[in-house]
Amino acid sequence: MKTFKMERLFVIILLILGGIIVSVPFIWMISSSFKPESEVLQIPPTLIPENPTLENYANLFESMNFGVYLRNTLIIVLFSFVGLFFNAMAGYGFAKYQFKGREKIFYIVLATMMIPAQVTMIPVYLILNEMGLTNTMTGIVLPGLAAAFSIFLFRQFMTTIPTDLIEAARLDGAGELYIFFRLIVPIAKPIFAVQGILTFIGAWNSFLWPLIIANDESLYTLSVGLSLLQGQYANNFGLQMAGAAFMVVPIIIIFSFFQKYIVEGFTMSGIK
Template sequence: MDTNFRSERKLSKGVVGLILAFWGLMTILPFLWMFLSSFKSNAEISQMTQNFLPQHWTLMNYKNLFVSGNFGVYLKNTLIITLASFVGLLFNAMAGYGFAKFKFKGKAFLFIAVLSTMMIPGQVTMIPVYLILNQLHLTNTLLGIILPGLVGAFAIFLFRQFMSNISDSIIEAARLDGASEWYIFWHIILPISKPVLAVQGILTFIGGWNAFLWPLIIANDQKYYTLSVGLQLLQGQHTTDYGLQMAGSSFMVIPIIIIFLIFQKYILQGFNVQAEK
């Protein structure tokens, strides 16, 4: 009886594994085809009969991406915006720590007010934010692109939920030993919060790397465009150059996949919002 049960269970696991493997292959196939097509010439991509692997491998698409596509400037802007977003990550962590471990007047109301902003679509606030930045003469600048995205309600909520589960006794013991609030935050709270920091770091990187709508609105000069805006511009200027478009799309997607594969083990840990007490 036990032998039959184990055999059936092993068979069911095998069937489920095959289904998941097939589904995973179907999911990754378009990305793989896009990446391989970026090494094909435009003439080869335009052929009626397509080969999955390039017949003649070429790096010209990537070369043209930076020479004629101006992707070097877009990459620099995107990296600056992404790195600046990680400064905002620390601001979010500080706010979450404040809501989690400090008592002050109006704390509950203020936290509800922060959460309520998650219900407002970003498109609604774009015009008021644009007008404010215009009054500050920050339109068509990298600073104007960076500032509105430095803090976010979801990130503050995520940090607050995680840090609320950190034992108060650890913080009190540090205070009794004479540790300052800054020391407690940098040397105790942040190391304990590594899982949620990793998750929010991934989300921050993806948000900065894929920034499209706001940079498109706030920037009038191409020297302030990001990779996403540059890719859209590339598709409009080189409509029939499919190899160049595939190279641009691959250049956008591959870094995100690499970052995700490196830090994927932290995702479930972070969203579980649990901390050891």
Template structure:
């Protein structure tokens, strides 16, 4: 065999490996989707059916009529909305660290980086106590506030904004533009790529938020989709078809967003300058 054929064979072998591995990786997703359209007795039937024999939307309808998934969805979207405001805060901070000289810049920046090292388990109890002291437990504000500022996001914004030329900002200043005007009208449009990546990551994080709503919300009115799904899992522990519909309702939107933006999401992680 010539080396070219060996190379081709090798590549085909790699593709086969990739496909087999990919199918194994996707089994949980496929099973979730398929089971969510089966009536309960079919979902737990042994041997299982592959495609739903009597496809039904009953499980999905159930989520909204008998369970409170409508409210959970609304709460989750509120969290998403506020996390976008947090994103602007992070962008502002990243800009200041990248483009201003000021007293304490280094110290404050390293302090912010250091907060990334603190595990969530250490802060969750005192944050709960602090919010309790402020009377914010079991409120939407209490759920949203702790997650607004994200150190890693500030870091990424700073990295990107350092590449914006100083001359550009100076020129705007000479033209008489104010500092806020410069940030909102000049910097944000230039930094669109990093804002886009951060917006997608922020959306995913907020959509998936679990621990804070779980701790802060004692009232079902404030549950997010994740917390509601965990509750569903506990209360309807044998209704697997319903559970799969709940899971699919959480996963599918993210999968769709991911399919559209996958290039940006994946590059977002490599943007942090990792070799």
């Protein structure tokens, strides 16, 4: 018993030390974002700003057009959630509809998960270029409306919904869209929660595709703007820390509140 307590104490101390080590860069980033430029590189360094200021955050929007980048990122996030419902409909169709070639088509969808996104970027770019959608917001958001992994998770979850429940709704005269939005969506709240979180994180961090498809700065996202910040203001570390904090903090908040849904969603999709 005494040995067990000692082992538990050792594990707790190890976890605390690990947490502190992992948290130091994040704490330093937040602290430096409120420091004037002269204090960021001060020796000895200060963890708590001696002269806290919001000047770095103000400069992000005044000098770097972060307001435009934020608007574009929010647009991508919004359309990503629209795509989330498309993926849910596709998963529902694969799970509950019987049609010719269903399994083969689903296997093709799964096969696309094995292909790195970087491989398909050039063909997608060429297709959008032929459609005249390069350097447009439509070209940025359109490829992200469908995701094989999201369809797979929705399909796995929706196979657990009793088919008799859907048939009963049809016998009562309910239409297919009514069944999906009023019956299926409420039942599938756990998987919608986890996919919503993953969708937000992916859209908020979108970098490579907007950088490839758009050459107009008015279409850049926060991630692209942050990379520009590192190039144009390489020596202004306070400004860079403010940009990084502006990118990271919303994700940390979202993940902190909803991390349990991520674990539960994957568990339910994998086991059921």
